[in-house]
Structure formats: C-alpha cells, structure tokens
Amino acid sequence: MASVWIVFASEHHSTRQIAARISxxxxxxxxxxEVHELPAGPLSPPPDAVVVGSAVHDGAWLPAAETFVQARAELLGSRPVWMFSVGMTAALPGPLRLLAARAEQPRIARLVGLVRPREHRRFSGVIRRGHLDRKGAMLFRLLGCRYGDYRDWAEIDAWAAGIGRELDGRADRTEHPGLA
Known part of the structure; x- marks a missing residue:
C-alpha cells in the first residue's frame, strides 16, 4: 500500500471532483x-507518490498549482508523480477540438518539464455560461462551442487504476524527503 497525496487547484469544482474520483x-x-486543495499549508508526512492537477485557464494552470509545482519541483522529481490538466477541449467543435488536443501549452509544458511526471493527462471538464465573462462567452459561442459536462469518468477511472497498479510495484521503496 502506497501513501499518495492528490493536490489540485480548481475554480469551478470540476477539477475538485476529478481529484476526488481519482482518490x-x-x-x-x-x-x-490524502486530498489537498491548493493553496495548502505544509504537507506532511511525506507521501510515496503525488498526483497534481489543475484547471486550465488561458493555456495555464491556476496560479496556486503553478506555485506548488515550481516551489517543490526538485522534491516532486524525487518520487513518482502524475499530473493532470482539466480544460475545455471536448467543448470545441470537431476541427478545433483536434487542433487543441494536439496543441502544447507552453506554461504547462514547462511545469511538466520541471517535474518529469510518470504521465501528464489532459481531461475535459465542465463549462457553464457562468464560468466565462461576457467577452469569453461571446468568443465561446462564435467558435461554435457548447456548454456542458465533458468529463469522461471511464477515462478518469482507467487512468487512476493505472496509477494504482504502478504504485503497487513501488510501494516498498525507501522513504523520501518531505514536501513541506
């Protein structure tokens, strides 16, 4: 049995619900x-593994998640880490969805490069009218996007199960320094 922290940043609860599902x-x-919403105080005792996730706004993780990864990059790199991003790719119409699915977001790519996780997975979340300001809502509609809940729970469950299987083979490793 491994000890795992799931730390996340969420603005509209979609990422929080995904973190809870993974847990x-x-x-x-x-x-x-242990599940911790960012920003969180010092986290201890040190876990065997960490799962870090954030909602994506304007091509970047939320500031609390970026800060967490940047401040703890060296320590995160010393243990098994998985990262996930929650955006609105599935809300986009066909050609834009394909383009967005292939696009690399530079700020997120830098965080992934700092930590070098076992995997970084991108999930679609929930997008509602109230999540966007007036200008954003207009652009959203002009692009042909649709509001809704685009979370693929089967995909999330399968990803979490894969993490669990990988942890089963790593649960007996020596203790790592803390992430406080």
Whole structure:
C-alpha cells in the first residue's frame, strides 16, 4: 500500500471532483490517500507518490498549482508523480477540438518539464455560461462551442487504476524527503 497525496487547484469544482474520483479509485485499490486543495499549508508526512492537477485557464494552470509545482519541483522529481490538466477541449467543435488536443501549452509544458511526471493527462471538464465573462462567452459561442459536462469518468477511472497498479510495484521503496 502506497501513501499518495492528490493536490489540485480548481475554480469551478470540476477539477475538485476529478481529484476526488481519482482518490476514490486509489483507495479502492488499497492505497492511503490524502486530498489537498491548493493553496495548502505544509504537507506532511511525506507521501510515496503525488498526483497534481489543475484547471486550465488561458493555456495555464491556476496560479496556486503553478506555485506548488515550481516551489517543490526538485522534491516532486524525487518520487513518482502524475499530473493532470482539466480544460475545455471536448467543448470545441470537431476541427478545433483536434487542433487543441494536439496543441502544447507552453506554461504547462514547462511545469511538466520541471517535474518529469510518470504521465501528464489532459481531461475535459465542465463549462457553464457562468464560468466565462461576457467577452469569453461571446468568443465561446462564435467558435461554435457548447456548454456542458465533458468529463469522461471511464477515462478518469482507467487512468487512476493505472496509477494504482504502478504504485503497487513501488510501494516498498525507501522513504523520501518531505514536501513541506
């Protein structure tokens, strides 16, 4: 059994719900999980592994998640880490969705490069009219986007199950320094 922290930044609760779902799946597999919304105070005792996620706004993680990764990059790099981003790719019409799915967001890519996680996964979240300002809502509609809940729970469950299986092979590693 591995000890796992799931740390995340969420603005409209979609990322929080994804983090909770990942936690549920890891607990079902017998792992000890703590879930922390960022910004969080010092986190201890040190975990065996970390899952870090954030909502994506304007091509970047939320500031609390960026700060967490930048401040703890060296320590995060010393243990198994998985990262996930939650955006609105699935809300885009066909050709734009394909383009967005292939696009690399430079600020997020820098964070991934700092930590070198086992995997960085991109999920679609929930987009509602109230999530966008007037200008954003106009652009959203002009692009042919649609509001809705685009989370693929089966994909999220499968990803979490894969993390759990990988942790099963790493649970007996030596203790790492803390992330406080």
């Amino acid at each position: 549920d799946r890891l607990v079902e597999q017998g792992h000890a999980v």
